[in-house]
Amino acid sequence: MWRIVLAYGAGLAVIALLIEYLQYRHIIRSLPTEGYIAALAIVFVGIGLWVGMRINPSPATTPFEPNERAIASLGVTPREYAVLELLARGHSNKEIARVMEISPNTVKTHVANLYAKLGVSGRGKAVEAARALALIA
Structure with missing residues (x-):
């Protein structure tokens, strides 16, 4: 569990550093605000899906047998x-x-x-x- 939390935190740190680097290079300022927000939302949705699938893997499908x-x-x-x-x-x-x-x-x-x-x-x-x-x- 801690590995997942640390991996998620490291991913967020990398994204934060990338955003700061891009802001430093003035690339973010040239993008429209909606595009920046959409790109950021897509990244966070992807991270959320990845973490969700790691925490809750899909159950093995076994046919139901009545008692x-x-x-x-x-x-x-x-x-x-x-x-x-x-x-x-x-x-x-x-x-x-x-x-x-x-x-x-x-x-x-x-x-x-x-x-x-x-x-x-x-x-x-x-x-x-x-x-x-x-x-x-």
Whole structure:
């Protein structure tokens, strides 16, 4: 971490020295102010992106595998699991019924069963509990 901070500080020091040198040579005064500001902004955006990628590297993409043991221990049926996945995507009961080609009352029954099995009382809490148990991504 300190290496990154020192590298960032050294980069800023080099840029500051370069600006002072250019100002000394009167090059900066010949540029329009907007161009100078744009060039400086581009440099700092580049430095920020570089530091951000060094601090937070992109995570390795591994396919999500649901926790089959938790699904089995909770007694979640395949239809309830499909309803849970659609709930997590933010679909309403009518949309879920349309996608799964079942009645909205059946969806309500599956949702109520999921609430009981997960021990929650709302859609958001059901999705949160399912994610905590690694049932859904």
